[in-house]
Amino acid sequence: MQYSQHATPHRSSRVAQAFRPGLAPTLVVLALLPVLLGLGCWQLSRAAEKRTLLTAAETQRQQDPISAAELERLPPRSYVRVRLQGQLDAEHTVLLDNRTRDGRAGVEVLQPFYDRAGHQWLLINRGWTAWPDRRVPPRIDTPDHDLLLDAWTYLPPPATPTAPVAGWPRLVTQVDAPALWDQLGRQGLPLEIRLEPGDAALDTDWPIVAMPPERHVGYAVQWFALAFALTGLYLYLGIRRARETSNHDRHDSA
Incomplete structure (x- = not known):
């Protein structure tokens, strides 16, 4: 039991030393990541709505x-x-x-x-x-x-x-x-x-929706890709900053 009580702070300390993203990048990620994920989910919901509309219209x-x-x-x-x-x-x-x-x-x-x-x-x-x-x-x-x-x-x-x-x-x-x-x-x-095509009809190729579901899915993929890139950049900068800080501390101690 004594070992486990001392292991948790030690492990947390090692994680903190290996990942130091900084306050500003953290605030940026906390502000942008929910927005990007929300936009991606919204585009997926729009795609589902368009599919429902197309199915109802065809029926x-x-x-x-x-x-x-x-x-x-x-x-x-x-x-x-x-x-x-x-x-x-x-x-x-x-x-x-x-x-x-x-x-x-x-x-x-x-x-x-x-x-x-x-x-x-x-x-x-x-x-x-x-x-x-x-x-x-x-x-x-x-x-x-x-x-x-x-x-x-x-x-x-x-x-x-x-x-x-x-x-x-x-x-x-x-x-x-x-x-x-x-x-x-x-x-x-x-x-x-x-x-419908027939007597008196001109060009009747009517679009049911202005934007097809596939385009909404494409936009959703773009938003999720931006969220993934933002997260990856945040992790990379945090690890790099932690290493630079660690090297600097070792140099000072030497």
Whole structure:
């Protein structure tokens, strides 16, 4: 028992002599290491959220489409498949600006659509089209006959109230279906309806998430790598400083 009581202080003393990081590096590590680890864990949680969102969206989009009348009775949500029959309103075209595909500038084309079966107006997003020359309006061909369309709902981010823009086609930077129906004096659903490939569809390669889960995982690896490097540097400096101090003490004693 006496041996164990004296061994612990002796062992602690040897550890202290072998590792002397200093106060400033210790404070830096204590401040930065939790931040780096927290950011890495946050990126992993974001990756898990994106996977859940992608799975839910794919599950919804594999369901059988419902009618506009059934859609009207549901609470607004994204990724509900719908089947519509009616006609597009080419006179009130909305161009959603600042949309790029494969490095090319363009717009998304939205037009009111009247569903005859449900007697309901909906805002249809036909997809993306290139707009290389901003001096010339993009050429948009709109079918003038009845269409049978398959599409799915999308809830855009809340729009910031802005002053109405005169003239058509109307160039906007955000989708605001309720404001459009108010301006047109129509009763319509407060949703954006995105077309699936088919009649009247343009480029409908819709991204479900802006950043895929794999990129979040990559960012998490970077944060954890920084945390590992910081810890390694802290240990290296602590051991090196302890050795330098020990050599200096031996030199002084000699």
